[in-house]
């Protein structure tokens with residue numbers, strides 16, 4: 001059935017038959033308030049009876065109370081927000097909740113917007129000519145502060161005003177979209193009305209015909225329009241704003257825009273660059289005498305001068321003083337003096353009392369002062385807390401934010417992320433393994449021990465040089481016993497804040513207890529477990545944080561009851577500095593020392609790591625030879641050398657890793673990278689060749705010297721221009737004076753050779769001297785190898801200011817060291833003078849070939865007079881020493897760290913050593 005649009009709308013508004021009221025305006029049926037209450041979407045009608053359908057948001061059935069504004073602002077007109085009363089010029093609608101601006105306000109706001117710099121898109125939105133209003137609250141703030149041409153906002157008002165910017169933008173955008181819809185509706189209605197009028201004015205016959213067509217057309221059109229309308233309605237219901245071209249703002253962006261707008265507003269109305277100091281005399285001369293001062297505002301010792309801008313602009317056109325937002329101020333000594341002076345000036349100028357310049361006394365709110373003073377600090381603190389929270393949140397598992405500081409950062413390896421390491425992967429430390437296996441049996445079947453009343457050890461300290469496999473052993477323990485394994489480094493307990501370490505320890509142990517049976521491994525425990533007395537002395541004060549962490553560890557370990565199956569293992573390189581309380585039985589009951597592996601140990605470790613490597617070499621021979629080449633290597637060095645060999649082989653596109661790759665890898669691990677780019681001039685090269693030949697010849701002819709493997713003049717590593725490599729008597733745990741003397745003499749061989757073959761000497765031997773001196777000093781002060789000093793141990797700790805021996809003893813030590821070195825020097829010089837020719841032969845061959853192997857030396861010098869050790873000949877002489885590479889300690893490394901214990905033998909007695 002055909003229904004006219006008016007009829008449909010009337011039915012919506014008040015019910016009843018549409019036919020009777022077709023031509024009546026809706027307003028005539030019910031009052032706007034009643035209609036709105038029934039159908040909130042209908043808010044008013046136009047004089048011609050047209051009805052606007054607007055969203056509730058812009059409905060003005062309940063106008064807000066009038067703001068305290070200028071009288072021109074007629075707020076009783078609110079019901080006219082979107083309507084045009086009959087007989088008046090059509091008023092531009094404003095959004096609901098907004099206040100229409102009076103003519104004067106409109107001008108002021110327009111002027112204000114003119115001085116604010118803002119992007120054109122925003123300017124298009126903030127157009128008071130299009131929407132002549134402001135949000136009520138915003139308007140109130142502005143009106144309250146509007147003095148003169150511009151509002152002068154305090155900090156609080158500015159901040160409050162800022163809050164309304166986003167809302168204002170949102171309102172305007174939504175409102176404008178709504179307006180477009182209303183326009184569209186109005187246009188459609190007008191079209192329908194026009195069609196109706198033309199239809200009624202036609203003849204009846206035409207009418208029927210036309211009605212049919214028209215009806216169809218209309219129906220079509222209506223359905224279509226209706227459909228569109230519905231679509232739009234649905235769109236709104238779903239809360240999707242109608243797509244609008246132009247400036248779209250997200251929530252955050254609105255705030256940013258708010259801040260952008262606020263900034264110029266603030267700078268316009270609050271201090272900053274918009275004020276300048278002026279003296280009283282200048283003020284008087286320039287402004288007061290000319291009647292340009294409108295008001296003076298006294299704030300403590302500062303007086304703000306408010307000028308009559310229009311007058312200023314006419315007297316001083318283009319001056320800054322006339323700019324909006326700018327003001328002068330001057331400082332006063334006391335208010336009394338200022339008032340007196342002002343009075344006098346006005347009297348002199350003949351200003352009548354009634355026209356005197358008004359003076360007001362203001363003080364900025366305490367809050368804004370505080371905000372200005374502490375604002376930046378608060379901001380920085382906020383930023384810090386925020387970033388700490390973010391960092392904390394990213395820490396995963398360690399709690400979040402600053403409040404997660406106290407959480408332990410222990411990594412958990414449990415059944416899922418199972419520890420794959422087994423005892424079979426740990427080689428070369430059989431004793432340590434046996435010791436620790438007991439922990440595994442305890443964790444696996446505790447009743448076996450408890451039945452007999454045995455107390456299970458709480459933990460073990462694994463000590464030893466770096467890379468010897470302490471962590472690996474702990475992991476293997478966990479892997480074997482199939483229990484969760486918590487690994488944490490001692491340094492992770494050390495934080496900037498006191499108490500954090502202790503709290504992390506608490507957290508770690510409480511987690512461990514919850515997951516018992518389990519193993520806790522604290523690596524590098526010396527970071528927190530250092531002896532507490534160490535902090536004292538002249539170095540000043542202890543470390544509270546470290547101590548409290550240590551105390552917490554002690555307490556936690558005491559707290560375990562014997563049935564709790566939590567085993568604590570700790571790793572350290574420095575067991576000597578650990579606090580005694582840690583080491584006592586009941587805490588870390590077992591001390592397991594893991595030393596560098598022996599020859600056999602290295603062989604086993606090589607076997608473990610070679611499993612992952614593709615090689616066709618005979619494994620027994622390979623591991624034996626590699627182990628012989630690497631005395632002093634720790635497990636980590638071996639793992640590194642094996643991996644390095646594989647890399648070298650891959651670089652050479654080899655099908656498998658061969659002996660030569662392993663030897664090159666070992667050489668590289670010991671000596672560092674070859675420095676092919678370092679090119680020496682011929683004279684320098686000659687010196688290096690004779691220097692190295694000196695070492696080599698000494699090593700060849702001294703009986704107790706280590707067997708020589710290789711001499712090279714290819715620069716390597718840091719500053720080594722050439723080197724001679726020896727294979728120290730494998731795993732020498734004791735050294736005799738003979739060995740020491742020969743080693744020292746051999747070390748001096750380079751310098752002596754330079755002296756014998758060149759007119760001058762070079763700096764190349766400095767490192768040799770350092771080693772020789774150190775060796776001789778140790779012989780005298782620690783190894784009791786000086787008859788004069790006797791069997792005494794003088795510990796000369798460099799950290800102690802006072803030497804632990806008398807001055808005369810010091811002189812004696814110096815004399816003895818000198819004597820021993822002199823003797824070694826003489827021994828070397830005698831040999832090299834006698835073997836000058838041999839040194840020349842070796843040096844010249846070196847210059848030709850750059851690297852000489854043991855075979856070359858046999859060829860040049862004849863076989864060595866002294867038989868080599870069995871192990872050496874097994875792996876090196878058997879194959880003719882071909883392709884031999886680096887043993888771990890080149891000539892210079894004569895003194896193994898920790899000091900091998902030499903035999904008590906006096907060298908002064910002139911006993912034959914060779």
Ligand SMILES: Nc1ncnc2c1ncn2[C@@H]1O[C@H](COP(=O)(O)OP(=O)(O)OP(=O)(O)O)[C@@H](O)[C@H]1O
Pocket residue numbers: 425426427428429464465466467468469470471472473523571572573605608634635636637639
């Ligand atoms: N005995 C060993 N058997 C097999 N591999 C070993 C052995 N010792 C060390 N390694 C290898 O060296 C690597 C490093 O060892 P690990 O981290 O256990 O040494 P660490 O003694 O804990 O060193 P640090 O004292 O510096 O912490 C291991 O991952 C392993 O590949």
